[in-house]
Amino acid sequence: MRNTFAEALYREATANPDIYVVVADISPAGNMARFATEFPGRFINVGVAEQSMIGICAGLALKGCRPFAYTIATFALYRPFEMVRDDLCYQNLPVTVVGMGAGVIYSTLGGTHHAQEDIAIAGAVPNMQIIAPCDPAECMEATRWCARQNVGPVYLRIGKAGEPVLTGTAEPWVFGKLRYLRRGRDVCILTHGCIAKLAAEVADRLEARGRSVSLVSAHTLKPLDREGIAEALRHHPSVIVIEEHAPLGGLAAQTKEIAWDVQAGCRLDAFTLQDRFIHNYGSWEDLLDAHGLSVEQILARVA
């Protein structure tokens, strides 16, 4: 996904001289190196200094530029949080904060590198928009949108590498709207980000058991497509949320709020990261499994 992000950003920068990327000591994967070589004046490495990364992006945007702040999710959002809040959100500037490797993708690096609660934190701040693309193709669309939008700050939550394409035959990507990757009648699975891969496997297994399944990428977490979610709750007897985020303030929590608001009559199951630090190591799948997020654990609860 990060390579796709770099590819999309490079393309946008070729056409728009106001695109800057301000990175905090992160290795330039894929076309990011090409960006740095071809546009050296617009590729700024602040080093290990994330507060200045955000402040500099704010200054660039105050002068009409379209900057992207780019580093590992925890360091992009948590370390410089007051700069994100005051410089970007309070001033409502079109800066994209790219949180790479969000969730527990850095599965062997421990809690310092896990962005488990980033959507809740970013989403609590007025003016902030949040996008979590579910695959590289969606990441391409989202990056392009971020480069061209003039609305305000965006937290773009992306994965790292190796995510499969899930949206090949899906309907077009539209900011702020749910995107159905497949449509069914019995069950609706709402998901976002890299864990969409696991959600797709759950959908496959449910279909193998004869259920008709909708699979939805809720890529825009803020503003959330509340109307779209209300409709999904109305039209499916069972709705399942699968997300790689803490139970507080993410898609699952908000779906429950909406379900109450619309007095939804469907069954609603939520599968999220737990509200605790997991001191386990291993693969990304191992970490998710330790939090209760595996195909088998999910199927055991919804079957």
Place this chain on the structure above:
Amino acid sequence: MSSMTRHAEQFDAKAARARCRRYRRRILDISQKVPALHIGGAFSCTEMVDVIYNALMRRRANGAPSPDTIVMSKGHGCIIQYVILEHLGVLNRADLDAYCTPTGRLGVHPDYGNPGIEASTGALGHGLAMAVGMALAERGRGTGGIVYVVLSDGELQEGSTWEAVLMASSLGLSNIVAFLDNNDFQSLGRTSRTHPTFYPVSDKLRAFGWEAVEVDGHDGAALFSAVAHREASCPLMVVGRTTKGKGVSYMENEPIWHYRSPSPEEYRRAVVELEATLQ
């Protein structure tokens, strides 16, 4: 550049003193309407902000915005910015009269979107990094725009300020001109007592690749001269030795005037002193 005048070659010190007296008086007048000022910190940087607006920032002949920018990183001193913007006709009298009231749009700290306010500040340690981004954009576009920043000495304790100090020199941003309002006070007392080894500050800035000049921060001509004669090959910090509450004896170096507004009797005394001492 024909429609743009470069900053003045000469500095009219007498006119500047008259302006600064007028600005301080206006702030005292406002203090009798609403108790939401930071008089001490505004009076310590009055001459600096006056020099930036009235002598350094270039004006376009047709009244279009200056190509130069000012960022009030010490946002709590922004009442001085308001009274100067009022003087320049960017803000109107009604704006200042409604300062910190429900019908107005001006609060204690600069709020981006208000006329003449180019960045929101208030939390310390934010302004210099934003100035770095602005200066980078100006350089990228070849506009020749200079970014002026006013910093407090307290906010030099913020690590984020030093990230930006380092970035400004690493990027070779010679279009940043910063003023340090070195009044030696923060809320809990003298900054030099909090961190004795931090002083002199100029050495640290030079070690980080800046040009640093120390002057009397209440001497407009000296402040102007420091900028007019800068090397312009790297960012500049004009370290102004200042007195918190300058101009009113009982406010000078008294931390309480970071927050307090004068009573009617104190106001009367302040006005008398101001008119007498700054002739």
